Every structure is written in C-alpha cells, then in structure tokens.
Amino acid sequence: xxxxxxxxxxxxxxxxxxxxxxxxxxxxxxxxxxxxxRVQIRLSDDPIPFSAVFVDIQRVEVQVIPDSCxxxxxxxxxxxxxxxxxxxxDSRCSVWDTLDIHAGVYDLLHLANGTDTILATGLTxxxxxxxxxxxxxxxxxxxxDNVSYPLNxxxxxxxxxxxxxxxxxxxxxxxxxxxxLDFDAGRSIVRLDNNHFVLKPFLKVWLPAHxxxxxxxxxxxxxxxIVAAIFNGDTLVAIPRQDDGNFKIRGITSTTTDxxxxxxxxxxxxxxxxxxxxxxxxxxDVGTIQLHQ
Numbered sequence: 439x440x441x442x443x444x445x446x447x448x449x450x451x452x453x454x455x456x457x458x459x460x461x462x463x464x465x466x467x468x469x470x471x472x473x474x475x476r477v478q479i480r481l482s483d484d485p486i487p488f489s490a491v492f493v494d495i496q497r498v499e500v501q502v503i504p505d506s507c508x509x510x511x512x513x514x515x516x517x518x519x520x521x522x523x524x525x526x527x528d529s530r531c532s533v534w535d536t537l538d539i540h541a542g543v544y545d546l547l548h549l550a551n552g553t554d555t556i557l558a559t560g561l562t563x564x565x566x567x568x569x570x571x572x573x574x575x576x577x578x579x580x581x582x583d584n585v586s587y588p589l590n591x592x593x594x595x596x597x598x599x600x601x602x603x604x605x606x607x608x609x610x611x612x613x614x615x616x617x618x619l620d621f622d623a624g625r626s627i628v629r630l631d632n633n634h635f636v637l638k639p640f641l642k643v644w645l646p647a648h649x650x651x652x653x654x655x656x657x658x659x660x661x662x663x664i665v666a667a668i669f670n671g672d673t674l675v676a677i678p679r680q681d682d683g684n685f686k687i688r689g690i691t692s693t694t695t696d697x698x699x700x701x702x703x704x705x706x707x708x709x710x711x712x713x714x715x716x717x718x719x720x721x722x723d724v725g726t727i728q729l730h731q
Contacts, residue, residue: 473564474564475613477561495541495573496596497539497572498539500534502565505565535563537558543577570602570643571597571598619641626640651688651721653686653723654726656685694713
C-alpha cells in the first residue's frame, strides 16, 4: 500500500487491518450448529499522516461455496482434474451470507498500533469462503490540520469485493475460520487537488503467521516522528503514540528490514537502523530509539 507522506526518501505504505476472526477465546466453548461455521470480524488500523480518516461501513458479507456443493461435484463429476471446470461448478452454487455488523462510521486512526475493535460477527453456512464484500455508506471523510474534507466514493461504487485464496485461511478448527483483511489507505485515498479527495477502496487478505511485525519506542514525542520499515522495495509506516512513543508495524513480508525514523519537528535529526533481522510469525522489539537535535 503506497501513500505519499512527508518523507525525503521513501513512499509510505499504510495498513488498515480488518481482522476476520472466528472463535475468540471467550467463544471457544460455544457450540457451532451443524452445517454452519462461526465468523467474527475485528477492525484495526496502522496510522497515516492525517488527523482522522472516517470510513462508513454498512454491510459485511462473505461468499461461501457450501460443503454440500463441493462434495457433490467432487464425488459425482469426474472430469480428470480440470480446475476451471471445478470453479465453474462451485460458482453456480455459491451463496452470500451477511454477518451481523455494528454499521456506522469508524475513525480508523483510533485503532492504531495493534488496537482493534469488533466490526461484525455471525454464523455462515459451512463451506469454503471465496470472497469478502464490504458495502460502504456515503459518510466518509478525511481530516487534515483540523479541516474535514469529504471522501466521495470512486464512481459512486459502494461495494468492494476481495478474493480469498486457500492459503489465506487460518483454520482454528473445522467450524472456526480466521482471516485478516488490510485496507490499503495509500491506494484508497486519492487526492485530486488540495480540497478534493475520493475513496477508491483497495484491500487484500493476509495472515499474521506469514508475516513479521516490528515494535519499539521513539522519544521525545516533540520530534513528531514517522517510522518506516523498508524492505524488498516496500515501505510500511507507523506514527508513534504521543503519550508514550510506542509504535508497531505489522505485515512485513521479509526476514530483514531497515527502519527509517523521520523526525519532522523541532530540529531533531532523522536516524536509520539497517539490517534488522525478523522472524516470520513473530514480533521484533527494537527497544527505545532516542532522537537528538
């Protein structure tokens, strides 16, 4: 995800993370009715250099190919492994299940550095999830320097669909599935001119188990730093919290990254930490980074 920010040498990539999370701990003991599976969606965000980003989310659906459909064609239709033929059959009997959602406007910047909130939850017909679909309302906006600007939907398109591959699924149990969905702010918020913005949602599915994360603390807060992990031609950005300087960057797809800290205020100097080793599926804490004038 790429977003132009006030960094001299990098392009920032910001992750807004929707966590499609089935079976949290307190629900682990709740039985799932036969023929169904439990789905819970949590909403989280990595920050971007705006004061606020408000997204109006009205509906969340998942496209499911029921197990009965999969079993029918796999058992009865012998066509020597033609994957396209399989897909045609599967698409014919797929269904869209709507999850229970707390519909409304979400300030994504309140959900930063690992914080998340429940967006939607519910039961779906048991089967293979192939797509996730969000329906957005018209109350979207971005706040810059305390001035709010409307985010009009690109071509007035209220729906956005995201394809799900088999490797995107984190199966907690046969009836409890887990997905993680990134809302790419850099590609989603398009600035047409100084006072005109449009929202063209760009999302993708990822798994924490297949990526690494990086955390730490930047002081002093008066430096108003922006932190960027740079790896494999990509950049992920975080803004340290003002109260304690803590930050966390998730979704890193490399086992090595450079960390660039851009001090934007009060004469503090930028700094770079190179060659940080990471482990896929784990978090690396780089400790406290002291900036100097």
